[in-house]
Amino acid sequence: MSQNQANEKVLVLDFGAQYAQLIARRVRDLHVYSEIVPCDISADEIRAMEPSALILSGGPASVYADDAPSVDPAIFDLGLPILGFCYGHQITAVTLGGEVGHSEVGEYGPATIERDRESALFNATPLEQTVWMSHRDAVSAVPEGFVVTASTSVCPVAAMENAERRIFTTQFHPEVKHTEYGQQLLKNFLFNICGLEGTWTMDNLVETMTADFRAQVGEDRVILALSGGVDSSVVAALGARAIGRQMTCVFINHGLLRKNEPEQVEEVFTKQFDVDFIHVHAEERYAKLLDGVTDPEQKRRIIGTQFWNEFFAVAKDLETDGRPVKYLAQGTIYPDIIESGARKTGGKTATIKSHHNLIPFPEGVHFDLIEPLDHFFKDEVRELGLALGLPEHIVYRQPFPGPGLAIRIIGAVSPEKLEILKNADAIVREELDEYNARLFEQTGERNSEHSCWQYFCVLPDIKSVGVMGDERTYARPVILRAVESSDAMTADWARLPYEVLARISGRIVAEVPGINRVAYDITSKPPATIEWE
Known part of the structure; x- marks a missing residue:
């Protein structure tokens, strides 16, 4: 992407977080252009890009590991507002003279923080709030000039700041939706602390x-x-x-x-x-x-x-x-x-x-x-x-993988299997296209609460016994997969009405030769992926 998308630009330094792009996306949702750069970018390179602010992402490493990602200490002297999450919080602490320790008890998932004092970052949020944590290491001593602004029962430095230098960091992840006031924190940083206007579209x-x-x-x-x-x-x-x-x-x-x-x-x-x-x-x-x-x-x-x-x-x-x-x-x-x-x-x-x-x-x-x-x-x-x-x-066309039906057929691909899967999949798309259309008419939203984002059939490499017309069959099952998502990074299985599932199952078994059973995949991503292969 261009380095000059708009006058306002936030650089996200990526420390290996699988969801670093989510940070950039949340910033763009607030009409401020954001761009991801490597964590080892130099302060001089950052200066040349003329950003308005920096965000330091999370990451899977320990700050004390031999191969741990580091950061150019000079970025903290550029005079830019800085916001750090998780690993970004910890690398800020150790780079500026604080300490990070290995906790006996980790925090993974929802946690309750309590604010220790007033803070521009936490403006318009309650004193107690739910956030999303994913860590075992934690800041044990803040750098000189910093104060603790929030804590949990097991994490004494859940957030810290040096307001004079406009450096704010949190152990939790404001970018994920499970942090209930996460977007408000980003708004506070971008508009109140950085003074941006949010004119990017x-x-x-x-x-x-x-x-x-x-x-x-x-x-x-x-x-x-x-x-x-x-x-x-x-x-x-x-x-x-x-x-x-x-x-x-x-x-x-x-x-x-x-x-x-x-x-x-x-x-x-x-x-x-x-x-x-x-x-x-x-x-x-x-x-x-x-x-x-x-x-x-x-x-x-x-x-x-x-x-x-x-x-x-x-x-x-x-x-x-x-x-x-x-x-x-x-x-x-x-x-x-x-x-x-x-x-x-x-x-x-x-x-x-x-x-x-x-x-x-x-x-x-x-x-x-x-x-x-x-x-x-x-x-x-x-x-x-x-x-x-x-x-x-x-x-709004259905997502479809480049390898096509080859990865929706478990095992070897054959003309017979392709024909079966194409016909079953066509029924699924016809029925769920109609279901989504009805929801759109009712809500006016493309991704309403129960709409499907992606739906298809999988043909496993097995056969099962059935009975059709009073005779034994030994034919293939198909597996229906329907998920709700917005970005393909995470997905939840769609809670389809029973009557819709019954209609799909009845049509497939009646109309597609070689199929005698329909199953529904109710696994989210993670732990599964959306596609089976």
Whole structure:
């Protein structure tokens, strides 16, 4: 992203927290532009970026570990307002001469803090309030010039500050919704302490991202990895706005899409967008590569690697005057990076599962990547899509993984299993599209309390006994997955009405040959992921 989104800008120093981006998002929710930078950024580099304030994120390490992330001490002498959470609270303490100790009792989850004194950070919040903790280490002695502003029964320094230097830190996490006054604390910091006005909007971002896209590309050609989903569609709209027909949209049909989806994607992008569109029929190549493959990571890597090969082949065909297509644009979003462990901000997270668009290039293939959405959550991508003028039926389209139904079929992929899953999934989408539409009519909200954010079927690699028409069957079950979420980082299973579940189950068993049982997945993320593989 550009380093000059607006006159007001907050830098979030990332110490490896899996939810560092959540901090940036909460700040942007308050109409102040925020950007994540590595925790080891120098004070001189920060000064050159001209931020209005700094926020130090949490992190999984102990401040005394040999490989613990550190911070340039000079950042505390820049005269900028600073807010630190969790690890950011502790690293501030030890860097400025305080002490951090290892507690006998940790705090994980909700905790009650009591304010020790008046504080600008806690303005307009009660003396006692619920916050979200996740720590065992804790500040045991505050640095010179600091005072304790809040504590819990097991954490004597739940918050501290040096108001004169405008440095405020908390052991708890104001950025998570479980901290009941967390957003108020951020408001107090940004507007009362930093004196910001909150004038940044998504429209500002569209203008800046368009200019950045154009500047990065120059006169070169770009191909866009188009899936038809909201992420790649937003990049398509942004690219079309920035460089027009310098960009070619390439849709790789791997045969693993939902029922009738390839036809729908082609219709949308040939009739509604003024872009060059290429539909690559790669169904047979993918079927051969995936034949007999059961391991989900291997599936993802095969699919991702072949995507690069397919795009590179198209790029070679588009070469003119010996000039190769230099850039490939794709709709990578922040949760993809988190789950793949492919952080771009200096921290490290575990690889939960590989994402097809983050698989390394195979030998002989190379593009310079354009990933304008790599710091955005799904709900922010939707907002950006609306600001770019995309129609709502594209912006609010169901999320769908790049590897497609291959990762919703447990075990080896076969034509028979694909046909079963496509037909079952079509019923689920038809029924829950209608259910969501009814809720939208009643509430006027896209994400009302009981609406579904994502829903689909999974086909497990088992069979079970049933009885149909007074005869024994030995057929496959399908598993229904429906979740409520806003950003794909966390999700809760949807509490669907029994009559909706009964209708879905009855239709699938009656209309899809080879299915005799329907189960409902009632696991949240975490501990599960939204997709099964």
